Amino acid sequence: MKPAVGTVAAERRPAPIPRRAPYDATTLLEVAVTVFNERGYDGTSMEDLARAAGITKSSFYHHVDGKEALLAAACDRALDALFAVRDEPASTAGRAIDRFEYVLRRTTQILLTELPYVTLLLRVRGNTATELAALERRREFDRFTADLVTQAMADGDLRSDIEPGLATRLAFGTLNSVTEWYRVARETSPDAVVDGAVGVIVRGLQP
Amino acid sequence: MKPAVGTVAAERRPAPIPRRAPYDATTLLEVAVTVFNERGYDGTSMEDLARAAGITKSSFYHHVDGKEALLAAACDRALDALFAVRDEPASTAGRAIDRFEYVLRRTTQILLTELPYVTLLLRVRGNTATELAALERRREFDRFTADLVTQAMADGDLRSDIEPGLATRLAFGTLNSVTEWYRVARETSPDAVVDGAVGVIVRGLQP
DNA sequence: GTCTATAAATTGATAGAC
């Protein structure tokens, strides 16, 4: 039963308008990254983002600095999480093979918990200064992983009939490929993905 | 020694202008795919393509039907090569494990020989009808590979402590990740990539 | 085949009212 428009009750106690939480930069970043991943960064217009957020383009601009700033924030979030893994004690001390396995596992976990941000990072092409900066940070992380593999191979703990660079790229390429299919339709649990991926890689690279 | 401008020799036998082969649709597709892979499809304008070909945008349009047609042609080239693998005798007869290994190897070879086209295909997002059609063909190929893995697992020839779908995705995700780094700077030979990738995957998935 | 010129639509971003 809806009270007639204009009654006293309707005027003094208007039906509660379905009210969303007020937007902040973090919320809209989440919206933006989702759309970026669906349509690609360059394939997404600010109009697309505003529509996804349910406001106009101008309102959207009230909250964020622009398209490129959104991309930078998303990439930084992914990269900060990856570098935090690199700086954990278990990544820096001990046998190289143990550190390698630890980094594989933790990287996969980050990839799943920060999935949209890592996905976007992995697709960056280098068209702007922002993108080049993200690529450079990413390459730094890649050098860290390549060093791990090289050391573990020198220790005799990884098969050495494959070039270290190729082994590194296959290992982390396998992990990164998870971003290509692990979406909301999650028929596989995160733990199963981590255990499965790390297990297959480790066995595949055993001496 | 350059003859002075205006001499008889210069007028009758003009210095040979560095003449390129006349453009055809295939040549320009090659140019386009290269730029698409560098800057991303949506990040590339027809102006970019024309500049890369050394002609104007209008001249470029004289040879090709448009941006989307270029994408469709590139995806078709990659998909035709993949489906040709699927239809080879060694992919359709024999034990599933042998067919699986054969398809892994052949797919990697296609990936390297048709690298730019496969790279572009793997990045398609589904923004237009053209892209959706390419994605649908790709999914058909994915179903073929998933069936192979499922059968080989049922035969007891692949480890069964991993879901078949996860195993398939890890295996072909590893292969596909090659497109992310195997560019012109080829420090690793194609054969080493094929042997390395297939070898790591097969060992990683052994029972 | 290649060019200049231009059309028609879209894009990232801002101005200013409420």
Add this chain to the structure above:
DNA sequence: GTCTATCAATTTATAGAC
């Protein structure tokens, strides 16, 4: 905070001269 209106630049694509 949200809106309408608008701008300047870019983008896909075409017309028509040479």
